[in-house]
Amino acid sequence: MPYKPIMVGYILSNSAALAKTWIPGFDSLIGGGFPRSSFIILAGHPGTGKSTFAIQFLLNGAMNAKEPGVYASFLEREEIFMRNMSKSYGFDIKKSIEENTLRFLEFTPLASEAVSDTLNKIVKTVMETGAKRLVIDSLNALFGDVPPTEQRRILEIVLNRIIKDQGCTVIAILEQSIGKTEIGFGIEEFVADGLIVFESYIEGYEAKKRAIIRKLRGTQHSSRYQAILLNPREGISFLQLAG
Amino acid sequence: MPYKPIMVGYILSNSAALAKTWIPGFDSLIGGGFPRSSFIILAGHPGTGKSTFAIQFLLNGAMNAKEPGVYASFLEREEIFMRNMSKSYGFDIKKSIEENTLRFLEFTPLASEAVSDTLNKIVKTVMETGAKRLVIDSLNALFGDVPPTEQRRILEIVLNRIIKDQGCTVIAILEQSIGKTEIGFGIEEFVADGLIVFESYIEGYEAKKRAIIRKLRGTQHSSRYQAILLNPREGISFLQLAG
Amino acid sequence: MPYKPIMVGYILSNSAALAKTWIPGFDSLIGGGFPRSSFIILAGHPGTGKSTFAIQFLLNGAMNAKEPGVYASFLEREEIFMRNMSKSYGFDIKKSIEENTLRFLEFTPLASEAVSDTLNKIVKTVMETGAKRLVIDSLNALFGDVPPTEQRRILEIVLNRIIKDQGCTVIAILEQSIGKTEIGFGIEEFVADGLIVFESYIEGYEAKKRAIIRKLRGTQHSSRYQAILLNPREGISFLQLAG
């Protein structure tokens, strides 16, 4: 799998503020928000709310701080994504798109589209829109059969060295199969500035969801498990698990 | 394994209703029925009732709502499938076929039949019959030795982008060996809108069956284990496990 | 590993009766007997009585119902098999062979004999003798290094679609190593109509044997563990484990 080097400009952001998520119960866990220009891995089992967290991160940024965001989706078409998010949680994604504070990129995982082309499109959109928040859903779909060492190079060049220079905070979703004990590919979780893990686990007769922040460079973060709540009208929120 | 692109028309369904299963004890777990145009993975051990669930989903749709359905089988011939379902549960599959509300597609897993040809036949039948419900039994048999990345592309193009546009709800069966801890191939369970797991487990001296909904986009669903009951005259039904 | 397609005639059996095993304690577990034309996987650890079960299934069919049977052996020569079965349990296999109700096929697992040739011989013998019961001992030896996808195709064509049409009930033995947790190859157990597992397990200081029926299409079957007894004069029998 050949990939072409991506050459883009280079402007060092001086924005020292935090990228607040405004997700109930979350910002307080990480000292107020993600450090800007961080590259955060959001790893998790199916159905634990990864995409919900990611879209709320963008919507809240758009609505509360007028920060442009980009959602690069390899999994769902824009319409269906909007419909599901609307039905489940009442999110009005369309409004943000019309107000130009959210851009939805829809990628077909076709062989004819190389990884570097896809990344070039994402980088270009981030630069054009001046996006301060980017979601990649998911790394597994983006990389497909790119070999691990190559993944490391791509990730470090594009995400750590280029996109972050735009002062853009990146959340990259990492899909994790149920029953697999190792977290991550052995690469992404080290390159990233942050590693948040969403787990689906069985307690008694019930499947429950919980989150833990495993790493977040440049912060003093909580290291306790949080219950993940997915509420009809509110989306995702976090609640400290009693101990 | 080469596969040819599948080009079909594209009509966005506007049907907002739910696809009820009318399976006793199930619809209430998922807020009334499957969201239409969902792609549901039904993963499970041998002998847990996956095919029974799937045929009831089609038969009930045909009988109760006159919704056409398609059963794409890679495992059993029509006659034997009908005989087994009749003997075990008294299902009259033949009647629905004669009334043109059910179409049974029987695939021989021969090397000469490419995956894309098979999928083209399924897509064509869904479009011709205006099917609102499709069962694929099973993904393991359909994909054979197609490499995982290729599987992701095929699944997303065909199921997420084409069939779902017909307003068709798809249940794809994923066979899981006893004793294997990981659920899914690491791909299908993320692409899918829903993931339902049927488990065979040992309690004391007995093999029991239970089901859990791990994910269902666009719904507020139960996350408790349900006992799976397979009754002679009724087929599959679900009962909450006491906790 | 190339294999030639096997072309044989096609007569749909109309025999609706059950294939009783007359093995003490077993028929009652499965509603009276195996559904005719079923393909049953008998998976198990070494020394748990798989071959004993299989030969009793044939001998009892021959003696009690004059049903011809075929034992396709890849493991032992006819003489040694007869001697062991005679010494261990007093079975008179020779008598059934002389009465033409049992045919023993002895295969040398030589590279020069292709899988398709072997299967052709088995199919031919089943058709010639009008056999209603067939044992394959074992699938592991039959398939050798045939790749899994190919195995699925072969199994489905030959066993599901051809032999079963003769109204022949097939028991295929699947060897399972001690200490391996996964049951089956991830293929056979899904194609099969039935999956019976014989386990060797350690309880205290003793190795014990038990059986469980994991799946049997078209029946209401027991799902409790049964103790496997191997008695000098009687062969295999089953006894419900106290719980």
Add this chain to the structure above:
Amino acid sequence: MPYKPIMVGYILSNSAALAKTWIPGFDSLIGGGFPRSSFIILAGHPGTGKSTFAIQFLLNGAMNAKEPGVYASFLEREEIFMRNMSKSYGFDIKKSIEENTLRFLEFTPLASEAVSDTLNKIVKTVMETGAKRLVIDSLNALFGDVPPTEQRRILEIVLNRIIKDQGCTVIAILEQSIGKTEIGFGIEEFVADGLIVFESYIEGYEAKKRAIIRKLRGTQHSSRYQAILLNPREGISFLQLAG
């Protein structure tokens, strides 16, 4: 790895007696002795007494019944083997060799010696000496990198069909690494008539040894764990573990 077919004569033994081991505590576990012409796998961890069991089987046969035996060793030179067995247990192997009731074959595991040549030598020696007992120490060394399917063919042809016809009882040692849970290669343990497992296990602060008979065709055998004792002047013996 090509192997040449081994063509030898073929005389069916009519000897119905058992091959007693005269190893203290063992024969009573298997109904008096190994069935003649059996192929027995003796699998075990390092240091559990496999070679000791095997040489005692030969020495006792030579001394008590004048039965010629062959020890095919891929691990140790004759002199060192004799010295160790003499020092540890006082066995006088040299005497049996001089009396022509024991033949020690010493194989150098060199690439230039093909598996088939090695087996031909073993077969030839068994036939020349009229050996009634053969030890192969070990299958792992004999087979080296022969692929599993090939192993099955070789084993079945040579051991099951040829050597056994001489009325020769074969004990083949199978080396098992500490910490590995699966027993056997997934092949040998099914081809064999018997499977005896010698285990090294930790109890409290001590490494202990125990044996269990997992399978022995044509016999009613014990299925309880036996303690393995290795005594200075007596060699191996077995004692039932208290339960």
Add this chain to the structure above:
Amino acid sequence: MPYKPIMVGYILSNSAALAKTWIPGFDSLIGGGFPRSSFIILAGHPGTGKSTFAIQFLLNGAMNAKEPGVYASFLEREEIFMRNMSKSYGFDIKKSIEENTLRFLEFTPLASEAVSDTLNKIVKTVMETGAKRLVIDSLNALFGDVPPTEQRRILEIVLNRIIKDQGCTVIAILEQSIGKTEIGFGIEEFVADGLIVFESYIEGYEAKKRAIIRKLRGTQHSSRYQAILLNPREGISFLQLAG
């Protein structure tokens, strides 16, 4: 992956003193400091403070003993690394760089840069600056897809035989995925003089961090688990876990 031999001069250091870390709670665990010219592996899960430990080792050496240090980073750009370390712990890395007691080497993990070129640059910088302390962050990134045997050769030549001759103490970070039980690649941990393991583990509802010294040649070291503390103004420190 070809690599060119690295030829550098060879001066045997005579410095017998220890390389103190001045990290609170650490030096006392290892008898006062690392033996000079040691090659220490610091293995650990994401987010356990590996980089923090490593930079403190360099900064403290520079400030307290005027010992030059080199930080070879494959993960983060100098600016971002400085910013994170400043924000998290208030470390003033810039000052040490300006005072010429710290050199930060920033490597882009590009395919065009061979492993040997990278190592040559590191060796050259160590020699030019007379560095007494070197950090490599990380070995995983440095080696990429270099095969294990090659890694051993490279490590031993460069680190054991060349850099150590400069009297330089080396800390090489080894990234370890969460959920993986094996520590190390099976090579580095044996070549190294020291192996320190930082673990992230779950206790109740919380992710905690602990460290243990598994090996440190030439010392009498603690072998107890230490709690890892990451404090806002102080960086990493160690506290004995109560037992």
Add this chain to the structure above:
Amino acid sequence: MPYKPIMVGYILSNSAALAKTWIPGFDSLIGGGFPRSSFIILAGHPGTGKSTFAIQFLLNGAMNAKEPGVYASFLEREEIFMRNMSKSYGFDIKKSIEENTLRFLEFTPLASEAVSDTLNKIVKTVMETGAKRLVIDSLNALFGDVPPTEQRRILEIVLNRIIKDQGCTVIAILEQSIGKTEIGFGIEEFVADGLIVFESYIEGYEAKKRAIIRKLRGTQHSSRYQAILLNPREGISFLQLAG
């Protein structure tokens, strides 16, 4: 990886005495000492004292019995090894080297040095010095990427058949990663006459060390776990763990 056959002379040692280790607490575990001409595998985790045991075996032999010894090191340079052993335990290796009772062979694991050349050098040195004790540190480094079957051949020819004929007792170190459950490569531990395992384990909050003798041909050996002590002035010693 081609290897050239190693041709050396052949003199059968007649030395029947034991090779005492004079390591406190060890000789009594194995009946007084290692049987001469044994090939002993010393497997163990990093930092458990394998090299310390091995050098003491040589030094004690040199000092107490004037037996020449050879230390073949693939891990450390002579000077550093001497310095570490001196600092940790006060061993005066230099003295033995000057007295010609110890030879240190330092191998660079370079690709240009073939395994057979290395072994030839070791064999030659053993013969020249009339060494009665040889240490290989380590097998992992010696073999690198030699395939397992080849390893078996090399080991058996060189160590079992040639070096042992010089009456030389060989200790070969086998590195074992922490967290790996299988001991050995599945080959060496069966070829060897002895298998001693040094384990690092966690008890409460502490990493402890223990040793167990798994196998030692030609002896009656202890099978209890021994605590490994590494004392500043004495080196390694063993103490029975209380039970």
